[in-house]
Amino acid sequence: MRLFRSNIFLWCLGIVLAVQVYLSFEIPVAGSFGDAAMLSMSGVQDVTPVKATLVSVDSGFARFSDLYGDSGRVYVTDRSYGTYKSSRPGDVLVMSVAYDRSAKGFDLVEIIRENPAITFPMIQGLGELGRNMLFHVPMSMVAFLAFLLGTIYSVLYLVKKNHDYDRRARASSAGGFLFTALATVTGSIWARFSWGTFWNWDPRETSIFILLLIYAAYFMLRSLLEESEDKKARIAAVYNIIAFVSVPFLMFVVPRITNSLHPGGGGTEAPLLNLSGKTHTAPSLGIMFEISTLLFFIVFLWMKDLVTRILRIHDKRAEAL
Amino acid sequence: MSSWQAVLRKDLRVEFRTRYGVSAVIMFLLTTVAVILYSTPGERLQPSILSALLWISLFFGAMTGLSRSFVSEEERGTSLMLRLYANGESVFIGKFVYNLLLMISLAISALIFFEFFFTKDFHVRDWSAFVLQLVLGAIGIAAVSTILSALISRASQKGALLPILALPVLMPLVIATTDATRIALEVPNAVANAQGDLLILFSFDVAMVLVSYVLFDVIWRD
Numbered sequence: 202m203r204l205f206r207s208n209i210f211l212w213c214l215g216i217v218l219a220v221q222v223y224l225s226f227e228i229p230v231a232g233s234f235g236d237a238a239m240l241s242m243s244g245v246q247d248v249t250p251v252k253a254t255l256v257s258v259d260s261g262f263a264r265f266s267d268l269y270g271d272s273g274r275v276y277v278t279d280r281s282y283g284t285y286k287s288s289r290p291g292d293v294l295v296m297s298v299a300y301d302r303s304a305k306g307f308d309l310v311e312i313i314r315e316n317p318a319i320t321f322p323m324i325q326g327l328g329e330l331g332r333n334m335l336f337h338v339p340m341s342m343v344a345f346l347a348f349l350l351g352t353i354y355s356v357l358y359l360v361k362k363n364h365d366y367d368r369r370a371r372a373s374s375a376g377g378f379l380f381t382a383l384a385t386v387t388g389s390i391w392a393r394f395s396w397g398t399f400w401n402w403d404p405r406e407t408s409i410f411i412l413l414l415i416y417a418a419y420f421m422l423r424s425l426l427e428e429s430e431d432k433k434a435r436i437a438a439v440y441n442i443i444a445f446v447s448v449p450f451l452m453f454v455v456p457r458i459t460n461s462l463h464p465g466g467g468g469t470e471a472p473l474l475n476l477s478g479k480t481h482t483a484p485s486l487g488i489m490f491e492i493s494t495l496l497f498f499i500v501f502l503w504m505k506d507l508v509t510r511i512l513r514i515h516d517k518r519a520e521a522l
Numbered sequence: 523m524s525s526w527q528a529v530l531r532k533d534l535r536v537e538f539r540t541r542y543g544v545s546a547v548i549m550f551l552l553t554t555v556a557v558i559l560y561s562t563p564g565e566r567l568q569p570s571i572l573s574a575l576l577w578i579s580l581f582f583g584a585m586t587g588l589s590r591s592f593v594s595e596e597e598r599g600t601s602l603m604l605r606l607y608a609n610g611e612s613v614f615i616g617k618f619v620y621n622l623l624l625m626i627s628l629a630i631s632a633l634i635f636f637e638f639f640f641t642k643d644f645h646v647r648d649w650s651a652f653v654l655q656l657v658l659g660a661i662g663i664a665a666v667s668t669i670l671s672a673l674i675s676r677a678s679q680k681g682a683l684l685p686i687l688a689l690p691v692l693m694p695l696v697i698a699t700t701d702a703t704r705i706a707l708e709v710p711n712a713v714a715n716a717q718g719d720l721l722i723l724f725s726f727d728v729a730m731v732l733v734s735y736v737l738f739d740v741i742w743r744d
Contacts, residue, residue: 359740408693415690422687425677436673439737443669443691446729450694450722458718459701 232323234273241300274306322483339494341384347377355438372508408451529616573703588667592675610742651712655702658723669734
């Protein structure tokens with residue numbers, strides 16, 4: 202595509218992507234007073250970020266009301282006293298608090314942000330790890346779209362016999378392979394901190410491993426064929442189409458019907474991609490997720506275009522020699 | 523006699539003369555069962571392990587036997603003749619049916635071996651579900667190995683390539699059949715319990731047979 206050759210477009214893409222990645226880490230994750238009390242009492246963590254509206258300041262403590270309307274008394278310690286004296290009632294604060302069982306309230310540890318434009322929800326059992334939803338899930342979605350695109354190009358090659366479609370199919374599958382690998386790495390890191398080990402042979406982990414094997418076999422088949430370019434391209438296109446038949450089974454069907462550590466396993470509804478077509482997450486995270494998916498997809502398209510052009514030059518040089 | 527039946531008859535006749543495919547597959551099965559028996563003397567094998575062992579031996583047995591269908595044509599130099607006499611459609615159907623018959627005979631012999639050698643542990647509780655998933659699995663494996671065997675008959679490393687290409691593609695099928703076999707070994711009314719697996723198998727088979735039927739002509743036509 203012509204668009205990918207314009208420097209202005211690439212600069213814009215780079216800057217937007219950098220801003221998106223920065224915001225994915227920068228936007229504070231904040232829960233409710235209920236989360237803070239529950240996490241403290243179950244012994245998971247003592248200090249929890251909470252988003253709440255300041256109602257009134259009394260002597261020694263302040264009254265807050267969180268998004269569920271639960272009100273909490275936040276006690277001011279010497280260390281943090283000065284920090285919210287400037288806040289007026291009605292201001293929204295993101296602050297880390299510690300549950301104080303004896304005083305039936307919360308001790309203020311630190312004020313993180315005053316009147317934040319956007320916060321991420323505290324997802325039960327994930328906390329700060331929920332940010333990975335903006336990397337891991339979009340990457341695996343882009344991987345699926347890349348394989349789909351590669352298969353469409355393979356079909357187009359078989360129909361139109363134009364070698365450019367073969368190059369595009371190769372480039373798309375290579376991009377899909379890269380994004381599958383990235384999803385595996387980000388997921389593996391996530392698994393380390395959520396489930397304890399880097400790899401658990403969860404149904405989804407098994408299926409993404411098989412997915413990597415399929416496309417490794419695709420590239421291997423291509424290198425082992427000792428045929429003319431025409432036949433090579435035809436055989437590789439046929440394998441690409443056959444391989445894609447099992448991709449939806451691996452990515453959507455098998456992990457859904459077996460019990461899985463991932464959400465959406467064993468007949469439960471997945472939060473982001475499900476049959477009812479609803480996104481079960483807070484709008485802030487949902488919007489950031491959609492932007493992330495779109496940006497990664499554009500990055501994939503740019504990579505695909507780049508690889509196609511490299512292959513084109515490569516083939517032209519081979520012809521000239 | 524339609525031409526696909528002629529292709530099937532030719533393949534069956536070649537097979538009865540040499541008995542290469544069947545004997546290779548049976549030797550493979552015997553070796554596998556012997557290794558399992560040797561390494562687990564006197565141990566009780568759980569249904570989950572038995573179903574995995576059954577499908578490992580079926581899958582690799584199929585890869586040894588079924589990879590021959592086009593490679594042998596290429597080796598004997600008969601593929602050109604076949605191309606002259608029959609169109610792609612009838613070659614595909616003939617070879618597919620031949621592979622399916624080979625796969626079903628492989629499944630029956632594996633079943634006999636497992637019943638005979640694992641007498642204590644291998645009890646099928648629900649024969650209808652067991653046979654159903656076995657047939658559905660055989661159809662899927664036969665379809666994929668027919669088209670992939672035609673594909674690799676052109677490559678340089680023919681023997682090793684089929685399992686590498688076929689295993690990842692067939693993995694959803696193998697996962698589903700292994701699970702369905704385990705359920706058929708564990709509970710009496712397995713059809714209802716293994717409904718999800720059977721649905722996966724059925725849809726995978728339909729998709730694979732259709733796709734390989736359509737694509738075969740592309741490889742066959744030179």
